[in-house]
Amino acid sequence: PAAATAPAASSSLDKPFIQIGIFSIEQNANNTATAMRQAGMVPTVLEQSSSGKAFWRVLVGPAQTRAERSTLLAKIKDTGFTDAYAVTN
Template sequence: MQIGIFSQEANAKRAAAQLKTAGIASAIRTETAKGKTFWRVVAGPAASAADRAALLARIKGLGYPDAYAVSK
């Protein structure tokens, strides 16, 4: 699941910490596009479609309504 893309690393770290507190594994991926650095927060993995739906519901319940499933 992609939780969000952040322009400030501190905000990405805060989101990842919130997920960790909720018992959800996450990672922060640093990327650069057009000369700007940004941080993606992703959570998971989820083994099945049912697991993905449940994880997405939990994440949205934490205040990330724009979260969505990604394959990478």
């Protein structure tokens, strides 16, 4: 399957996306994305690789404002992903 591409950053924020996690097992990334959907968010799962090893990133965004980003981050942390943080893409 083709790897997903990062969603376009249609935001003026320097870090409009929230990275929820990086997973070495695709199903774990998909399970996390499902949990985000059930919490009312729209996640993106990106397949990437480093040193020949595949990994999957789960992102939510882009947020349009700092307030929206803060609200998203708080909501994500409330679902148990306490190490989530803002990223460029």
